[in-house]
Amino acid sequence: MITIKGLSKIFHTKDQDVRAVDDLSLEINKGEIYGVIGYSGAGKSTFIRLLNRLEDPTEGSIWVDDQNLTSMNKGKLRLARQEIGMIFQHFNLLWSRTVHDNIAFPLEIAGVPRAERQKRVNDLIELVGLKGRGGSYPSQLSGGQKQRVGIARALANNPKVLLCDEATSALDPETTDSILDLLVDINEKLGLTIVLITHEMHVIRKICHQVAVMEQGKIVEQGEVLDVFLHPQRQVTKKFVDQVMGDPEKETSMQVIKNNYEAGEIIRLHFVGESTNQALISEISRKFTVDVNILHGKITQTQKGAYGTMYVQFEGEQDEINRAIHYIQSTSVEVEVDPDA
């Protein structure tokens, strides 16, 4: 769907050249929600602005749906942009237009006739859950509602791709979640490819299928969200994962747990994208004569199922405990006996 090859953007400043995006190559599949995460200054903002050529690349090429965006002239680029929606951190609505007229704006640009515009706008207002607010001005809306208008506006011309430039960074956590739900909803309903950039791992965890971690203009790690959560390679990635999961080494002192629970076995269960084994604990206590004591843990939900780690203590006959452990090993839950971590 989107193929990026050797993309670079160099900004020339007075004292030095800044490589905001540095020889970046990437493949984004149709219907995917692709998240790019990085700290500010990592170049992710420049990256997403390169995707619709709000910034012209210094080198490299961008293909969207077999169209080479980078070689297009201005006229063709304008038409191509109508198929790439974009939403912004600060919404960027026209304050002089009502909700209805803001959403109609891209349709006016595309030359859609008035009657058709009317119908399309009403459908979109309904889709983003703003029914009855069509006549309001942006200043009369909350942040979340403004972003809904932004989303409706971006979807007006039935784009193939939606670019989200820190779309939830100016919103409170609850509103963030409702906007993210809306994005997932749109992704599923319309089969829309979504590329988003963020500095919040929460956003990646909640809605993304694929993630790329950006640092100093380069992608240092990328893959399925769950894999990256599970085996973060780079320090920067670990930090992002800790944003959501907490740093296990800081949060659990294994020594304290061991001192308090001397009997039985201490076991670490690692849930990796589970959806079938979520009742594992109750299953074990039903099947085997062991007592299961939950010591510590954190499980979170991603697009591909549950992810997280849990420390439990098994008490009972050693044979029975071994059989229980054996059973867990036969499932997809990873298990580690007497972890030292």
Added chain:
Amino acid sequence: MLNQWFPNVSMEDMVTATNETLYMTLISVAGTFIIGLFLGLLLFLSGPGGLWQNKILNMITASVVNVFRAIPFIILILLLFPFTDFLVGTIRGPNAALPALIIGGAPFYARLVEIALKEVDKGVVEAAKSMGSKYSTIVFKVLLPESMPALISGITVTAIALIGYTAVAGAIGAGGLGDFAYFYGFQRSNWDVVFMCTILIIIIVFVFQFIGDLVTRKLDKR
């Protein structure tokens, strides 16, 4: 009472003078609005970071605007005599004042337009670009509507300056309240005429300011 306090004021002359002042003001405000808007857009669009960034065009526009703003109005009228004569066929009366009023007012308004356009949120322009809009669409559907309150309050300020200019133009025989105050009031020592003209000009200024504020408030949905 009017006769007692203003013995030399003739109602008929006052109405004529007021009409002339209003005529000069309204026509010159309209002309200033159109030419000033054009010059202001040119300044903004050709300026650094503008949509049609162009150093040379920007420098030429800025020079023209600065030169005409620098010339004192009374001298501008004198300099424009040949041009006015060619254009209007006379150098006396309200019509003869119009070229000087517009050429004096437009550069002033152009700067106010430029400031108003600079205040438009760059993110909104960027959003319009991301939707694939043409530059002309950005100008007419984003920049102008989004800066409309500032454009209106700017033309209000300019209109009031122009009312003052019409009075100055009166000193060289353009007609209107300034002319009347000078020739029938000051030169004949009819001070009551001078006062009456002052009162009428103040009322006109107040009315313009009131209308300008009202429209600005109505347009501003921020």
